[in-house]
């Protein structure tokens with residue numbers, strides 16, 4: 256449900272603009288309020304009167320409008336929402352967003368807002384597949400912009416392919432998902448919010464490691480980095496100075512914190528040691544236990560006669576190293592990804608690695624945890640085990656950070 260949620264809906268000038276009218280209706284049915292902003296081009300496709308009637312609010316169209324600016328300035332308008340939704344997101348709007356162009360009300364709001372944007376692209380398939388659009392889309396994803404669609408389908412122009420705007424109910428579902436996580440964008444750099452971890456330094460590892468076999472092959476694991484990155488997001492939102500050390504992942508870097516990209520376990524250890532000292536160390540990465548000792552510098556060739564022999568060597572144990580180091584952070588948190596005897600293995604790991612708490616999770620294929628959006632975790636400490644119900648990884652991240660903040664406070 257979207258009860259009480261405020262959506263700022265930017266309508267671009269595309270043929271799919273008529274679907275934005277249905278989207279407004281669907282959002283309001285679910286209890287959200289919708290404030291419409293139309294580009295100049297959008298008004299050629301749907302009338303401001305339709306948008307105003309369906310949203311039950313005035314429609315904003317002009318940047319230099321004396322009346323609008325006096326009633327609600329463009330900065331205030333850009334902040335007065337829980338989420339900014341762009342539907343249809345034209346190729347032109349995506350290009351402006353990706354390049355920070357602010358030459359009308361819609362694009363200025365999109366640059367000035369402190370909330371996440373969710374875009375529903377809609378355009379002819381050649382426009383969508385054009386390298387310029389694909390470059391802009393990749394950049395927007397990196398910037399943390401959320402996407403709903405586009406879908407494959409037949410277009411108003413008679414062609415068939417990708418570029419068709421998602422249906423209103425699909426966009427509603429994407430909005431509901433987006434609103435389950437924090438939508439406030441932190442200010443990168445200077446002005447950090449004050450929060451329970453304000454002034455604390457948190458170092459977090461996330462994602463898998465890749466251990467090379469030769470220059471083109473490696474061994475890896477299925478970690479997506481979602482849980483570790485969510486913890487980094489939550490620690491930043493709690494005001495911490497965060498260093499995220501990430502293995503190779505397909506998800507974007509969180510905004511407003513320092514990210515170090517590494518590939519192997521050895522590189523990860525070096526990056527963690529370089530990031531010390533810290534108040535909290537959270538080892539959420541799925542670090543490979545072994546690397547290939549006889550990794551080749553040239554690609555191994557198929558000879559037809561003999562199979563290559565790979566020799567394994569044990570990787571450094573990053574968690575144990577930090578947990579037992581002389582510069583040990585006040586709080587050291589480990590993760591245990593197990594496919595059986597989840598809690599028992601975590602309890603054994605707790606003492607062996609010298610950490611204060613182990614977050615244990617079941618990563619057996621049936622659990623859907625590796626790569627999925629949800630997690631069921633058990634908090635294992637010397638005092639006992641606390642099992643949390645299944646929830647989104649973002650929620651797990653927030654609750655864990657809240658707990659770590661309290662643990663740190665108790666130790667100061």
Ligand SMILES: Cc1cc2nc3c(=O)[nH]c(=O)nc-3n(C[C@H](O)[C@H](O)[C@H](O)COP(=O)(O)O)c2cc1C
Nearest residue numbers: 267268269270271294296297345346347348377378
């Ligand atoms: C009939 C017609 C349909 C259009 N449909 C689309 C569309 O679906 N997607 C798109 O990106 N541009 C479309 N355009 C082009 C945009 O209207 C044009 O690029 C405009 O500058 C977009 O302005 P805006 O991004 O400020 O809304 C269409 C143009 C016309 C004339």
